[in-house]
Structures are given as structure tokens and as C-alpha cells.
Amino acid sequence: MATLKVREVTKRFGGLVALDRVNLSVEERELRGIIGPNGAGKTTLFNLITGEFKPTGGKIFLDDEDITGLPPHLICQRGLSRTFQLTSIFPELTVYESIWVGINSKRHRWNPFTKVKNLTDVAERAEKICHLIGLQEKRDELAVNLSYGDQKILEIGMALSTEPSILLLDEPTQGVSPKEAEEIIGVIQRLAKDITVILIEHSVDVVLQVCHKVTVLHEGRVIAEGDPAEISKNEEVQRVYLGEA
Amino acid sequence: MKRGFPFLLVISLLVLGLILPRGARSLMVQMMAFSIFAMAYDISLGFTNQCSLGHSVFFGAGAYGTILPMLHWHFGVLPSVFIGFLLGLVLAFLTGLISVRLSEAYFVIVTAIFSAIFHLLAMDMTWLTGGDDGLSVTLPKIGFGPLKLSLYHPLGTYYFVLAFLLAGYLALRTIVGSPLGMIFVAIRENEKRTAFLGYNVRTYKLIAFLISGTFTALSGGLYAVSLRYATADFFSLYWSIIPIVWCLVGGLGTLIGPCIGVALMSLFQYYVSAWWTYYLVIFGVLILLILRVSRRGILGYFIGRGARGGWRL
Numbered sequence: 001m002a003t004l005k006v007r008e009v010t011k012r013f014g015g016l017v018a019l020d021r022v023n024l025s026v027e028e029r030e031l032r033g034i035i036g037p038n039g040a041g042k043t044t045l046f047n048l049i050t051g052e053f054k055p056t057g058g059k060i061f062l063d064d065e066d067i068t069g070l071p072p073h074l075i076c077q078r079g080l081s082r083t084f085q086l087t088s089i090f091p092e093l094t095v096y097e098s099i100w101v102g103i104n105s106k107r108h109r110w111n112p113f114t115k116v117k118n119l120t121d122v123a124e125r126a127e128k129i130c131h132l133i134g135l136q137e138k139r140d141e142l143a144v145n146l147s148y149g150d151q152k153i154l155e156i157g158m159a160l161s162t163e164p165s166i167l168l169l170d171e172p173t174q175g176v177s178p179k180e181a182e183e184i185i186g187v188i189q190r191l192a193k194d195i196t197v198i199l200i201e202h203s204v205d206v207v208l209q210v211c212h213k214v215t216v217l218h219e220g221r222v223i224a225e226g227d228p229a230e231i232s233k234n235e236e237v238q239r240v241y242l243g244e245a
Numbered sequence: 246m247k248r249g250f251p252f253l254l255v256i257s258l259l260v261l262g263l264i265l266p267r268g269a270r271s272l273m274v275q276m277m278a279f280s281i282f283a284m285a286y287d288i289s290l291g292f293t294n295q296c297s298l299g300h301s302v303f304f305g306a307g308a309y310g311t312i313l314p315m316l317h318w319h320f321g322v323l324p325s326v327f328i329g330f331l332l333g334l335v336l337a338f339l340t341g342l343i344s345v346r347l348s349e350a351y352f353v354i355v356t357a358i359f360s361a362i363f364h365l366l367a368m369d370m371t372w373l374t375g376g377d378d379g380l381s382v383t384l385p386k387i388g389f390g391p392l393k394l395s396l397y398h399p400l401g402t403y404y405f406v407l408a409f410l411l412a413g414y415l416a417l418r419t420i421v422g423s424p425l426g427m428i429f430v431a432i433r434e435n436e437k438r439t440a441f442l443g444y445n446v447r448t449y450k451l452i453a454f455l456i457s458g459t460f461t462a463l464s465g466g467l468y469a470v471s472l473r474y475a476t477a478d479f480f481s482l483y484w485s486i487i488p489i490v491w492c493l494v495g496g497l498g499t500l501i502g503p504c505i506g507v508a509l510m511s512l513f514q515y516y517v518s519a520w521w522t523y524y525l526v527i528f529g530v531l532i533l534l535i536l537r538v539s540r541r542g543i544l545g546y547f548i549g550r551g552a553r554g555g556w557r558l
Contacts, residue, residue: 073444073446088435090431108424115422116422
């Protein structure tokens with residue numbers, strides 16, 4: 001069970017309506033894409049779902065539990081994890097340690113006695129995730145010394161390390177080389193076999209290519225929703241993207 | 246060498262007590278008491294990025310918490326030091342509850358205000374603190390069964406404080422090397438990300454502040470014991486700023502680094518102030534030079550920017 005329901009969610013910043021009665025319903029193991037022009041409210045939607053902001057109106061449910069307005073750490077503990085558009089890493093922790101911190105959030109949270117090295121359960125899992133995201137050779141590099149593409153991958157690894165049932169990815173391929181983007185998309189497709197993934201992407205092609213279902217946001221509203229074929233034929237979506245008034 | 250070095254250090258500290266001349270030994274006692282303060286302060290600044298200007302509160306509270314029970318109720322030295330330690334815990338909890346909610350600059354200001362309030366109170370309540378003149382105390386002997394240790398014996402204070410320094414280091418070392426310590430470092434590196442990985446950042450910052458405050462109080466208590474004296478001056482802003490200097494000079498984010506900072510600053514103060522009153526000017530320039538060469542202080546220079554993440558010696 002890992003479903004996310006967003007019901008009539010509205011967010012106002014002063015006079016600006018960033019999101020206007022948005023509805024979204026994501027099923028278990030779905031790979032959902034969210035697209036829309038700049039300022040459409042994609043990242044704001046993620047910020048509301050993950051607890052960074054409280055919505056002005058509306059409710060958000062995770063597996064039928066109301067999580068509206070919970071703080072980020074509690075939402076993460078309930079199995080919903082995210083990455084950030086501008087990479088948010090631990091600059092002076094190594095790849096391995098960054099992953100370690102994520103895994104530990106569901107294990108030895110308050111332990112002040114045991115040496116980190118001696119907690120084999122976390123270590124094993126951390127090795128596994130380093131492998132899964134293909135950074136095992138760079139596991140002892142400081143995060144700050146990684147290439148931007150690898151930092152983006154590390155971000156996904158960190159989000160994954162909290163063992164989420166739903167993963168929210170905010171423009172994971174933005175600003176990386178085409179080759180790195182391909183790797184990242186590969187990782188996402190592998191992940192989507194086991195967990196629910198919601199993907200914000202600027203590149204419409206990528207979304208249409210990999211996602212099961214796509215939601216289009218424009219000026220804070222959902223203007224279209226459907227499978228990639230429907231979306232690419234939708235006239236309103238074409239108008240928004242081609243910029244015809 | 247890695248295994249042998251700590252062992253060698255402990256041996257040399259033990260031997261130094263025997264061979265040092267009187268003046269140098271009491272300087273050493275002071276440096277050891279301050280080292281606990283410096284390490285404790287780094288738990289706040291170097292490990293969780295909380296730049297407190299309120300640690301003089303805990304230092305002063307530790308000193309008075311230790312002196313007053315001996316003076317008024319004829320408590321033994323060890324129970325008194327423990328009371329000072331507990332007083333630090335209580336005050337760190339009360340001030341921490343308010344201040345850890347605040348972000349950076351506000352945290353600094355509010356903790357500085359706590360320091361100012363407690364300094365004023367201590368200066369004003371002369372019936373309790375003795376004000377600027379302070380309070381002197383006669384130290385009772387410490388009994389270990391039939392053995393009695395007098396802190397008036399030249400070596401007594403040295404080994405008394407050394408024992409606490411080693412115990413304090415081991416305790417902090419354990420915390421810093423545990424999952425809790427790893428989370429502290431994560432918070433220092435990126436507070437928001439740590440929250441989004443499922444940790445209640447505010448609670449962890451409060452815990453770090455508590456650990457920091459209590460060990461600072463322990464240091465204050467030991468310093469007061471070594472002087473047999475406490476003064477309201479221990480609450481002054483000076484004692485909030487000096488630990489920042491120790492940590493910056495020695496190496497943030499480590500335990501040994503701040504001790505190096507203490508040693509350097511104390512030796513400098515002791516020897517250079519003897520021939521020039523404005524020695525702090527030279528020291529200021531020295532700090533700038535050290536930080537220019539190595540952003541992470543003296544220890545940071547020697548560890549280098551190796552691939553060891555979050556390094557916490």
C-alpha cells in the first residue's frame with residue numbers, strides 16, 4: 001500500500017496563488033510525471049506534500065492517513081522521501097556517510113554509545129545502496145568533490161536510503177550532461193519497479209518516454225492528466241508549451 | 246602510530262605532572278580544565294553549527310554550583326562538582342529550549358542576551374555570588390576509602406583535573422563516534438536535508454546544546470576547584486568568546502583541535518603577556534594568519550582535506 005492523494009490543495013503566497021485547488025491521485029508502483037512551464041507550481045506542490053509548507057486549503061493523504069501540515073521529518077518517517085531541484089547534499093560527508101545517515105533514520109536514531117562502524121545492519125544496507133546507484137567506487141569521496149551529475153545521483157541515493165514507499169524527484173536530470181541524464185533515467189526506471197515514483201521534469205520528452213501517467217500543471221492548475229499518448233495529443237498542453245496565447 | 250599516539254599522550258600527561266615546575270604545572274591544570282570547555286563548546290559550534298555566545302552561563306554556573314555547596318553545606322569536592330555539572334544541565338535545558346528554535350543570527354543574539362542577563366544577576370546578587378570579589382573556599386579532602394587525597398598537595402589538583410579531562414574526552418569521543426554524533430555532523434552540513442531524511446533536527450540540536458552546556462559546567466567547576474575560588478566574572482561575555490577562539494584556532498569539528506587551541510592561547514597569554522600588555526593584538530594577527538592558511542585551524546591543516554568525511558578526532 002503506497003498511495004498518495006492530494007485533494008483540492010491551494011497555496012497562496014500573499015496575493016499570489018501558486019496552486020489552485022489541485023487534485024492528484026497516485027497509485028501504488030506508479031511512475032508519475034509532472035510537467036509544466038516555469039512557475040506552474042510543480043516544486044510548490046512537492047513542498048506541500050513533503051511538509052516544507054502548509055497548504056492554505058485542502059488535504060493530503062498518504063495511504064489514507066491525513067498528513068496535511070505534518071513537519072518534514074514525520075512525513076519522511078511515514079515513507080515519503082524527496083530530492084531537491086538545487087542539489088541539497090552534505091558537502092563534507094562522504095557518499096557512504098550521506099547514505100548512512102538516511103538509512104539510520106529508521107534504525108539507531110538516538111544511540112549515543114555504539115561506534116558507527118559496529119552497526120553492521122546499516123553498513124550492509126549502505127553498501128547495497130551505493131551499488132544500486134552506481135557510486136560504489138566513489139563511496140569514500142566527499143560529496144562536495146563529486147561532479148554535478150554524481151551529486152544528483154547521490155541525492156536520489158540519499159532519498160532512497162530512508163526506505164520510502166513513495167519517492168518524489170524534483171528535476172533529477174536538470175543541468176547534467178546527456179550521458180549522465182541517461183544514467184539517472186535508468187536508475188529511476190529500475191526504482192519504479194518496486195516503489196511509487198513521482199517525477200518533476202523540465203524535459204517533456206523524458207517524461208513522455210518513461211512515465212506511466214503524466215499530469216500537466218499550468219499557472220497553479222492541473223490542465224491535463226493521462227497517459228503519455230493522450231498528453232502529447234492534448235491541444236491545451238500543446239498551446240501552453242508552444243506559447244500561443 | 247595511530248594506536249600508539251593516544252597512549253603516548255596520556256603517559257606524557259601523567260609524567261608531566263611529576264616533572265613540571267610549580268608555575269608550569271598550575272598553567273597545565275588551567276589548560277586541562279579549559280580543554281574540557283573547548284571540547285564541549287565544539288559539540289555546539291563545530292558539530293551542530295550552533296554558534297552560542299551563552300556558554301559563560303554554564304561556565305559560571307558550573308563554578309558556583311561547585312563552590313557554593315562546599316562553602317555553605319560542607320559538601321565533598323566530588324559531590325559538589327557533580328552538582329555544578331547538574332546545574333549546567335538544567336540551565337542548558339532552559340536556555341536551549343528557547344534558543345535552539347532560532348536560526349543562526351537570532352540564536353547568537355539570544356544566547357548572548359542570556360550571557361548578559363546572568364552576568365548582571367551574578368554581579369548584583371552579591372549575597373550569593375560575592376560579586377566581583379568572588380567567593381573563596383577551603384577544599385575538603387577527598388576520601389577513597391582509607392585513602393585521602395588533598396587537593397592542596399601540589400600534585401593533587403593536577404591529577405584530579407587530568408582524570409576528569411580523560412573521562413570527559415572519552416565520553417565526548419564516544420558520543421561523537423556514535424550514530425548520534427553522525428547526525429550532529431549531518432545537521433552541521435545541511436540542516437534542512439537532515440530534516441527531510443526523517444530526523445527531528447530541533448531535538449538533536451537541543452541534545453547537542455545540553456551535552457555542550459553540561460560539560461562546560463564541569464569545566465567551570467574544575468577551574469573553580471583549581472583556583473579554590475569563583476567570581477561573578479565567570480559569567481562575563483569573555484568566557485563566551487574565548488571558546489570560539491580556541492575552536493577556530495585549533496580546528497572546528499574535532500575534539501583534539503580545540504585542546505590545541507587552548508594550549509596555544511594559554512601559553513601565549515602566559516609568556517607573551519609578561520613582556521607586552523597588548524599581547525592580544527599579536528594573538529589576533531596570529532589567529533588571522535592561521536585561518537588564512539587553514540580554514541579548519543591547526544589540526545585541520547595536519548589532517549588535510551583527505552577523503553575522511555566529517556572527521557572527528
